[in-house]
Amino acid sequence: MMRRVLPWITVAALLGGCGSAGNSPAVDPLDGLRQQAGGALTRYDQAVRAAGGAPFVPVGELTRQLGDWEPANGSYKESLSAGSVEAASTLPGAPQPAVGTIVWANGTRHDVPLTSADGALAQLRAAGTGDCSGCTPLKLTGARLTTMTVPTTRGPATAPAWEYTLDGSAVRLARVAVDPSAIVRVTSPKDADHPHEGLAIESATTTTAGSELTVTFTGAPGPVSKPCGADYGAEAVESDLAVVVIVIEYRHAKDEACPDIGAQRSTTVELSQPLGERAVLEVTQGLPVELTING
Structure with a gap:
């Protein structure tokens, strides 16, 4: 309704x-x-x-950069924006059982299915602009399951996330680990x-x-x-x-x-x-x- x-x-x-001098009604x-x-x-x-x-409606981007790029890695910003990111080693699968919990500030909790580190990486790539002619892809060297705070339509929430380490940089990347089927986009x-x-x-x-x-x-x-x-x-x-x-x-x-x-x-x-x-x-x-x- x-x-x-x-x-x-x-x-x-x-x-x-609005309207005219005649009998036409005002718009x-x-x-x-x-x-x-x-x-x-x-x-x-x-x-x-x-x-x-699903009650999980995040607002804005689901990928976070943790830390600042080193002066020698200034081009990495463009690579990340384009979604030019590759795994340099085997990444972890989803935990078993593949279920995590989203927790809102008021204590409300909601269980959600999780995706693997590879699955979250695929989402990270898809969210990029794809416009990165000649730039060097970022190389992921590992991932661990953690949490991150995400703005949502019901206020900030703590959600499961994959945190990735990068080759040649101390910067880490975080991406929400919730399976896309449970995210309202x-x-x-x-x-x-x-x-x-x-x-x-x-x-x-x-x-x-x-x-x-x-x-x-x-x-x-x-x-x-x-x-x-x-x-x-x-x-x-x-x-x-x-x-x-x-x-x-x-x-x-x-x-x-x-x-x-x-x-x-x-x-x-x-x-x-x-x-x-x-x-x-x-x-x-x-x-x-x-x-x-x-x-």
Whole structure:
């Protein structure tokens, strides 16, 4: 079921100039974003079902670099970004039984299937850009099973991870060791039917029992009372599994010539009910954002 919650701030300020002098009704400029949000909720729900309802929804990259590259190994950064990584020796298989546990900050635990060090390496390669013409592949000399902290849609979690050692460097690489079948990964649409409009939120904060959701994003440096400034409101489009936040911008004036300078801004939206275990998605591509739960 999908529910729409309107913000306390009216969107009337955005409607000036819409419509015509005739009897044509005014067009709500948010309608396109609401449809975009509905599509994002549908894709997210499908991704959760494809993963068997798995609650593990990581945010961002699943590979970490531990340590800084030595001056002589400056090109290794490009190799890692491209996914140009090879095993120089036999890597460990998944432990038996191949089960690990994800632990959230509130103590919630969830058992997940694990992948081998080779399997995690294959995922690391696939996540690379592949654009590394002439660069030297990184050589892995070993791996051990450990843990790493991962941002998720339910706050930070400690997840099983493979930690790799490298030939010729003290830097180590870590990659989440959870089998891909237990990870909810949302892909954004790339076709022309999805214009990726709107302001993308970057993070969200809420409380355990509260229904207010505060989101951060990059916006105008100053308030609407100043030239090139803006104030912000928000609207939430909700489903049983996720919430998409639409940021509404109220600019100082239309068609101002403003410098390309942004600042971190925030706004708060009231949900129809506490967020619970639902994910928070940004509206431009429908991707989950990092969540902080206070109290």
